[in-house]
Amino acid sequence: MLAKLVSFDTTSSLSNMDMMTYMQDYLGGFGVTAKLIPNADGTKASLFATIGPKDREGGIGLSGHSDVVPVKGQDWRSDPFVLRQQGDKLYGRGTCDMKGFIACVLAAVPKMAAANLKTPLHLIFSYDEEIGCTGVRPTIEMLGKDLPKPQIIFVGEPSEMSVVDAHKGTNSFETEVIGHEAHSSMPHIGVNAIITAGRLMTALDDYAAELEKFTDERFEPPFTSLQIGMIEGGTAPNIIPKSCKFRWEFRALPDYDTSLFPAYLEEFAKVRLLSAMQEISKDCNIITRKLNQVPGLSCPPDSKAVTLALKLAQQNSSHAVSYATEAGLFEQAGCSTIICGPGSIAQAHKPNEFVAVGELEKCDAFLARLTEYCAIQAFLA
Numbered sequence: 001m002l003a004k005l006v007s008f009d010t011t012s013s014l015s016n017m018d019m020m021t022y023m024q025d026y027l028g029g030f031g032v033t034a035k036l037i038p039n040a041d042g043t044k045a046s047l048f049a050t051i052g053p054k055d056r057e058g059g060i061g062l063s064g065h066s067d068v069v070p071v072k073g074q075d076w077r078s079d080p081f082v083l084r085q086q087g088d089k090l091y092g093r094g095t096c097d098m099k100g101f102i103a104c105v106l107a108a109v110p111k112m113a114a115a116n117l118k119t120p121l122h123l124i125f126s127y128d129e130e131i132g133c134t135g136v137r138p139t140i141e142m143l144g145k146d147l148p149k150p151q152i153i154f155v156g157e158p159s160e161m162s163v164v165d166a167h168k169g170t171n172s173f174e175t176e177v178i179g180h181e182a183h184s185s186m187p188h189i190g191v192n193a194i195i196t197a198g199r200l201m202t203a204l205d206d207y208a209a210e211l212e213k214f215t216d217e218r219f220e221p222p223f224t225s226l227q228i229g230m231i232e233g234g235t236a237p238n239i240i241p242k243s244c245k246f247r248w249e250f251r252a253l254p255d256y257d258t259s260l261f262p263a264y265l266e267e268f269a270k271v272r273l274l275s276a277m278q279e280i281s282k283d284c285n286i287i288t289r290k291l292n293q294v295p296g297l298s299c300p301p302d303s304k305a306v307t308l309a310l311k312l313a314q315q316n317s318s319h320a321v322s323y324a325t326e327a328g329l330f331e332q333a334g335c336s337t338i339i340c341g342p343g344s345i346a347q348a349h350k351p352n353e354f355v356a357v358g359e360l361e362k363c364d365a366f367l368a369r370l371t372e373y374c375a376i377q378a379f380l381a
């Protein structure tokens with residue numbers, strides 16, 4: 001199953017329809033009807049399927065994303081879209097993040113479908129997770145309306161099958177500086193957008209350094225962190241640049257008030273930069289646009305998802321991670337959510353990505369216990 005899923009090149013920039021219709025057909029073979037939820041232009045879709053009683057609220061959702069990160073520019077020893085086994089490792093794009101989990105779920109479907117479940121299991125497979133968890137959002141909107149709303153959701157992102165109850169959120173922005181063009185010999189009549197952008201970036205960095213004092217040792221690094229990843233500006237060395245744009249993000253601890261970071265930048269711009277710029281030209285400005293936000297995950301102490309997942313994973317304690325996932329969005333929508341999936345995040349997004357066979361075996365055992373649990377246990381939302 002994993003070899004089949006890896007063979008679909010579902011890089012986020014491409015269509016995932018072949019993989020989705022393959023899964024739909026496969027599920028149909030076991031009497032499971034899967035609904036596809038297409039994007040606006042029909043090039044991609046999420047899949048939602050229920051196994052077990054359809055007339056019952058609640059149930060447990062198994063969530064995964066179908067898309068993978070690009071292989072371009074990476075040094076692969078073999079074709080990334082052909083599964084290759086070497087020793088106890090299975091190599092290929094998405095083996096770990098996160099087709100390994102989806103393959104385990106699909107492989108468990110025959111037993112789930114035959115088990116006469118009392119608690120429904122819902123399969124929720126999304127697209128565009130790798131570009132800001134955007135593809136799952138329309139499906140989440142439909143939960144409790146056009147689709148049943150799971151009481152509990154297990155997101156199978158790679159966690160080496162340990163139970164993860166918290167992750168950081170991602171907040172990304174673009175800041176645009178509009179300066180004033182002039183000949184480079186006349187800096188006093190121009191406003192240099194690149195230098196202004198430099199001051200803004202330094203201010204962001206100083207602010208981020210202050211935030212390092214507020215720590216939560218469950219995370220690595222244990223504080224809200226800043227990253228400035230792209231910059232673009234200027235036209236020639238002898239023209240005072242009119243425009244400069246940079247993209248930045250911060251990865252926030254779940255309890256951090258995410259409005260503070262952009263508010264600080266806005267205040268700094270207003271107090272320290274804007275009036276001097278606008279004295280030279282009224283058109284000068286500093287504009288920050290929010291690009292995307294993925295909320296953090298922070299399970300409450302009495303989380304139903306944590307209690308059940310620890311039992312099924314046969315573990316005593318749950319953990320926190322620094323990468324963002326769709327879990328925060330599900331939790332925000334009122335589904336008790338954790339992360340638990342095969343493979344290690346250390347192998348994700350890298351050339352020669354792999355998942356260890358033992359990790360898939362652990363996931364198979366987890367899903368077998370889940371099936372057993374859902375066959376004997378009926379609970380309502």
Ligand SMILES: [Zn+2]
Binds near residue numbers: 129
């Ligand atoms: Zn992932």
